[in-house]
Amino acid sequence: SSELTQDPAVSVALGQTVRITCQGDSLRSYYASWYQQKPGQAPVLVIYGKNNRPSGIPDRFSGSSSGNTASLTITGAQAEDEADYYCNSRDSSGNHPWVFGGGTKLTVL
């Protein structure tokens, strides 16, 4: 099946901007969606499609895509943004419907 690759860990200073990336062949055909997961909690959708936020997600979260890379940007990171972030997309290989990235642990310093 296709794979999505994420950096295992990223850090950002409080109030600064951070970009979390996701690479994979599927992203040439499909948009990524992004999920935030805090310890002991279920994942929460934060970005879907080209750059759409579900109701209740702060506008400091945004998404973008170019070629085989999707990005989640947090502009003005807050302490509460410290979490694991996962990308997800349809699997263009055709073997399975979906694939997840390995996740990125975001630390807000």
Added chain:
Amino acid sequence: EVQLVESGGGLVQPGGSLRLSCAASGFTFSSYEMNWVRQAPGKGLEWVSYISSSGSTIYYADSVKGRFTISRDNAKNSLYLQMNSLRAEDTAVYYCARVRQVGATTFFDYWGQGTLVTVSS
């Protein structure tokens, strides 16, 4: 309010079986595709299985194919995962997740709180 509530997890011996349930409320369950996604302790998310809204189309991850069976009962607003021949590596929190489609984009818009399955002797 959309709610997905998993149940049925627990401790089971290797080779044993378990049936997970996901009770849906707050939306027209029969109109939505559903998935099971799992997360082993300290690991990332892994897609496990998909079922279409009618139940006519089903997919499985290679890691569970032939051992797990996904099903749904639209009259009962419920999703199920029958897990047989369980292995230690199946130990994980299992989430049910609803699929939403907006244009050509599909994603998981609601997740349950998860149920823990532990496979150990």
